[in-house]
Amino acid sequence: MVAEALVKVPFYSGGRYLREQFPFRVFKIAIDAGFTCPNRDGRVGYGGCTYCSNTSFSPNSRDDHGTLLQQIGDGMQFYRERLQGEKFIVYFQAYTNTYGSVERLRELYDGVMGFPDVVGLSIGTRPDCVPDPVLDLLAEYAKRTHVWLELGLESSHAPTLRRLNRRHTYAQFVDAVQRAQDRALTVCAHVILGLPMESHAMMLQTANRLARLNTKGLKLHHLYVAKGTRLERQYSQGNVRVLTLREYVGLACDFLERTPPDVVVQRLTGEVAEPHVVAPHWGVTKLQVLHLICEEFRRRGTRQGSRVEEANSRQQSAFSRDAQ
DSSP states (O other), rough: OHHHHHHHHOOOOOHHHHHHHHHSSSEEEEESSOOOTTTBBBSHHHHOOOTTHHHHOOGTTSSSSOOOHHHHHHHHHHHHHHHOEEEEEEEEEESTTTTTOOHHHHHHHHHHHHHTTTEEEEEEOOTOOOOHHHHHHHHHHHTTEEEEEEEEEEEEHHHHHHHHTOOOOOOHHHHHHHHHHTTTTTTEEEEESSSSOOOOHHHHHHHHHHHHTOOOOOEEEEEOETSSHHHHHHHHHTTTOOHHHHHHHHHHHHHHSOOTSSSSEEEEEOOOGGGGGOOOOOOOOOHHHHHHHHHHHHHHHHOOOHHHHHHHHHHHHHHHHOOO
16 A cells, blocks of 8 residues: 555555545554465365465464454554554455354454454455355444455466366356345455466456456456465476566556456555565565556556456457357
8 A cells, every 4th residue: 555655556556445435544454363264174175275375475374473452453553653554454364264153253353343443354265155144244344344355266267276276166256246246245356367377368358257247356466486385396397487577567457457447456466475485586576566567557558447348349249259
């Protein structure tokens, strides 16, 4: 959010969204609430996704992160002292944060909302872990506070999901989005660019599919190889290629051009702890990546949503040809 505030960006940034929603400075505090994942404990699979390493991107998963109260308290102190933060959204980030009984979820969410300066919740989870009772619970909170449901899609393509060992389908994602929308819940989709064996056209097809689903938020980042993952072994064997910085900047712009202009872009690059990463090593900061994306948009003379109608027209033409 701070990086977004420093440059005029040609997309609907998360920082702009928060400024529109709240009359005070709001920051997101990421926490580890002690959840696991059905793709790790055997319910749908073992070992997790091939790229999964929470320690590489979730600070509170790296060390003894303390209780929820300590994590939130530390986060509030950091943002107040460094960035004049006033209010906070608590982001349940690590692993699958709806993977539990409704009673347990209510207890956790109530505990977080007990902080007087917490003004919202962001719940990160999998599309196969949001049964109707969980969505009903989140809808209760959405009536009295700011709620984002963050669903990990990563790709809309079945072969890719299988290669990643995601153990869910695109159809499950669509179903989860539609059931959430039926309850007026706001959905943010997570997508990774540069996944193994995905072509440029496949990635843009994911963008077009998301545009038609009318999700309200988007988090993009590049594929990176974290230490200790199955992806690291595949990379060391020469079976995985990572994007260059130039490639990612172009892809991010291509994707955003096909993203409706009212979708909130909450992330455009991952914040990765360098000691945990095998590749790529771009040698740039998050702010520098953001600047490069903005420069590429200026070079093209486009912005978020510029090609949504074009993508829709092509889709309609394809439907017409199929019907003939």
